[in-house]
Amino acid sequence: MIQLPTNTTLLRGILTAFIRNEVEKTGLRRVVIGLSGGVDSSLSAMLAAAALGPKNVLGILMPYKSSSPESQAHAELVVQKSSIESLVIDITPQIDAYFERFPGADAKRRGNKMARERMTILYDHSAHWNALVLGTSNKTELLLGYGTLYGDMASAVNPLGDLYKTQVWALAEAMGVSLDIVQKRPSADLWVGQTDEDELGFSYRDVDRLLYLMVDQRYTRTELIAAGFTESFIDDISRRIMNSQFKRRLPVIAKVSQRTIDKDFRYSRDWGK
Amino acid sequence: MSIRTAIAQINPKLGDLQANLALYEEKIRQAIKNRAQLLVFPELSLTGYFLRDTVPSVALTMHAAELTKLKKLSRALPLVAGLVEESADHRFFNSAVYFEDGEIRHVHRKVYLPTYGMFDEQRYFARGDRVRAFDSKFGRVALLICEDLWHPSTIYLAALDGALAVLCPSASPLRGIVDAQVQDDNARYWEMINRTFAETYSLFMIYANRCGFEDGIGFWGGSEIVDPFGQRVAKAAYYDEDFIVAEVALEAVRRKRTMSPLLRDEDMDLTINELMRIRERPASRMVQKFKRSKVQRKRTPRKK
Numbered sequence: 078m079i080q081l082p083t084n085t086t087l088l089r090g091i092l093t094a095f096i097r098n099e100v101e102k103t104g105l106r107r108v109v110i111g112l113s114g115g116v117d118s119s120l121s122a123m124l125a126a127a128a129l130g131p132k133n134v135l136g137i138l139m140p141y142k143s144s145s146p147e148s149q150a151h152a153e154l155v156v157q158k159s160s161i162e163s164l165v166i167d168i169t170p171q172i173d174a175y176f177e178r179f180p181g182a183d184a185k186r187r188g189n190k191m192a193r194e195r196m197t198i199l200y201d202h203s204a205h206w207n208a209l210v211l212g213t214s215n216k217t218e219l220l221l222g223y224g225t226l227y228g229d230m231a232s233a234v235n236p237l238g239d240l241y242k243t244q245v246w247a248l249a250e251a252m253g254v255s256l257d258i259v260q261k262r263p264s265a266d267l268w269v270g271q272t273d274e275d276e277l278g279f280s281y282r283d284v285d286r287l288l289y290l291m292v293d294q295r296y297t298r299t300e301l302i303a304a305g306f307t308e309s310f311i312d313d314i315s316r317r318i319m320n321s322q323f324k325r326r327l328p329v330i331a332k333v334s335q336r337t338i339d340k341d342f343r344y345s346r347d348w349g350k
Numbered sequence: 351m352s353i354r355t356a357i358a359q360i361n362p363k364l365g366d367l368q369a370n371l372a373l374y375e376e377k378i379r380q381a382i383k384n385r386a387q388l389l390v391f392p393e394l395s396l397t398g399y400f401l402r403d404t405v406p407s408v409a410l411t412m413h414a415a416e417l418t419k420l421k422k423l424s425r426a427l428p429l430v431a432g433l434v435e436e437s438a439d440h441r442f443f444n445s446a447v448y449f450e451d452g453e454i455r456h457v458h459r460k461v462y463l464p465t466y467g468m469f470d471e472q473r474y475f476a477r478g479d480r481v482r483a484f485d486s487k488f489g490r491v492a493l494l495i496c497e498d499l500w501h502p503s504t505i506y507l508a509a510l511d512g513a514l515a516v517l518c519p520s521a522s523p524l525r526g527i528v529d530a531q532v533q534d535d536n537a538r539y540w541e542m543i544n545r546t547f548a549e550t551y552s553l554f555m556i557y558a559n560r561c562g563f564e565d566g567i568g569f570w571g572g573s574e575i576v577d578p579f580g581q582r583v584a585k586a587a588y589y590d591e592d593f594i595v596a597e598v599a600l601e602a603v604r605r606k607r608t609m610s611p612l613l614r615d616e617d618m619d620l621t622i623n624e625l626m627r628i629r630e631r632p633a634s635r636m637v638q639k640f641k642r643s644k645v646q647r648k649r650t651p652r653k654k
Binding site: 082083084086087088091094095098099102238342343344345346347348349350 | 364403589
């Protein structure tokens with residue numbers, strides 16, 4: 078059975094150097110991060126604390142009234158363990174004020190709205206605190222499009238974007254994230270009892286193996302079938318990747334000039350830095 | 351002859367010539383203080399690597415005023431710079447430039463411009479069209495840039511052209527995490543190349559890589575000097591800034607070539623003849639022909 082590489086010593090070294098480099102070259106030294114109590118944001122916080130020093134990291138807990146109390150307890154555990162600065166902002170009033178006008182809104186609309194409200198709080202505090210927003214989206218959810226565009230997917234610098242979920246688990250454990258957090262079932266906690274794997278319809282361990290062979294190792298469909306994956310699973314995942322490509326790109330711009338942003342006006346983000 | 355050689359493993363600012371010139375000067379002074387006789391900088395380290403559309407803005411002709419200072423400093427310390435060179439007809443090259451005694455003595459224009467995966471060099475740069483060793487005050491050496499060395503023809507030519515040492519400025523990104531390896535997979539491959547080529551061609555490999563991140567892509571550092579016996583003479587830190595100085599004792603080349611005179615025995619005519627034959631009838635065409643004949647054989651009915 079294929080195993081994803083999890084060289085945690087090397088990953089830790091690379092990712093802390095990455096955070097330090099990419100943050101400091103902007104002239105800043107601090108980051109803010111939304112702490113959900115899940116493994117991704119816990120790992121991002123631990124990496125940031127190791128890279129920049131805990132006093133330069135602000136973890137913001139943003140519970141809604143239906144959020145599980147366990148999530149907040151886990152987020153507080155990370156704050157304690159990493160010694161970072163923290164802040165709790167209950168988003169219930171601003172969410173409820175909005176949905177009073179749209180009482181029939183379904184769970185998806187409510188979930189996306191919460192993710193985007195949290196984003197605005199993070200960006201507001203990043204400006205207030207002279208900091209960058211540190212991302213928490215991993216490669217699995219980025220490839221599957223399992224995240225809210227301009228919500229939890231928004232950040233300035235993301236240390237986890239090239240790590241599959243199973244690699245996040247391994248690195249989180251190696252960096253001392255509590256096993257209660259690493260071993261619990263991942264959840265966006267947007268409604269009571271929600272779990273990622275129930276919602277997606279497959280386990281992270283299975284999909285990570287498939288994605289690793291398909292994306293990183295460039296296996297063809299025939300080779301994936303020979304490796305033991307069912308045709309329906311392969312096709313479902315391929316479709317998800319294709320259909321969520323828009324979430325991984327800037328908005329489409331209509332070309333009318335000689336030089337168009339992102340088409341033939343091409344500069345690195347770190348231009349001049 | 352022994353050359354006290356320094357490598358400046360730096361993290362340049364992307365697209366900021368002035369800042370990087372200042373960094374060069376600082377490193378040159380550090381090398382002089384360390385009594386180095388030669389200093390090698392990484393590929394495109396005067397400009398940064400993922401330049402994209404800034405290529406024409408940071409390009410320099412070999413007469414540019416920006417290079418005057420480096421020329422002047424090379425009176426005290428010969429050096430290799432990595433920069434964007436603009437030719438008189440306005441092509442841009444990814445070049446390594448050798449400065450000695452106040453002059454530019456040699457320019458190597460990168461021949462193999464990677465344009466796949468994360469690389470996009472051929473979109474922005476023109477391709478160099480020669481591989482030449484040249485005579486420095488220390489002896490005959492060659493400049494090859496990063497990907498050039500992934501094509502064994504370049505080092506083969508450099509060695510046959512008399513190079514006793516290959517100076518290789520590089521901007522090699524880290525990629526590929528493997529469980530059994532301490533470093534990333536690109537670092538592993540490069541270290542194998544440096545060691546194999548140093549031993550195979552009985553020469554010194556002087557490999558100057560950069561560090562730092564550009565748009566999330568890290569450069570793995572790990573600059574090194576490997577002698578003709580495949581022994582590492584000096585090694586810089588992985589993934590971080592560093593500055594190393596070591597003796598490149600060219601007598602070792604003589605010793606190694608006396609013990610294993612592989613280059614003496616190299617049959618250049620055979621290589622040229624075979625290359626000319628292959629150019630006329632490339633292997634791909636021969637494979638097709640082979641496949642065709644196999645199919646034809648299958649179709650022929652067997653006689654009992």
